[in-house]
Amino acid sequence: MAKEKHEIYDEKDKRLGRLILKIMGIVAIVTGLVGPFIFLLNTNWGRELGTLAVICGGVAICFGPKGRTAGGQWLALLKTLGLGILILVYFAIVQKFLG
Numbered sequence: 001m002a003k004e005k006h007e008i009y010d011e012k013d014k015r016l017g018r019l020i021l022k023i024m025g026i027v028a029i030v031t032g033l034v035g036p037f038i039f040l041l042n043t044n045w046g047r048e049l050g051t052l053a054v055i056c057g058g059v060a061i062c063f064g065p066k067g068r069t070a071g072g073q074w075l076a077l078l079k080t081l082g083l084g085i086l087i088l089v090y091f092a093i094v095q096k097f098l099g
Helices: 011-041 043-062 072-098
Strands: none
Touching: 011 043, 011 072, 043 072
8 A cells, every 4th residue: 555645735835935936036136136226316225125135035045946955955045145245246336337
C-alpha cells in the first residue's frame, strides 16, 4: 500500500503566493528606478523608496523558489545584500550627475 502525499497548500494558495512574489519583484524594480529621482525632490521620500526597493527585492529573492532550499538560503541573503549595494550605487550615480 503506497502512502498518499498530502499537500498542505492547495493550488489556489500556490498561485496567490506566486502572485505576491511577482508583485514584490515589480514593486522593487519600480521603486528602485524611481527612488533616486524622488530623492532629488524630497529626501525623506527618496530614502523610503530606496528602503522599500531593498525590502521588496529581498522578499522576492529569499521567498522565491531558490531561496527556500537548504543551500539557497545563504545565496539568497547574499543576493539581497548585493541588491542593496546595487541600489545604493544607483542612487549615488543619479545624485552625482543630476544632483
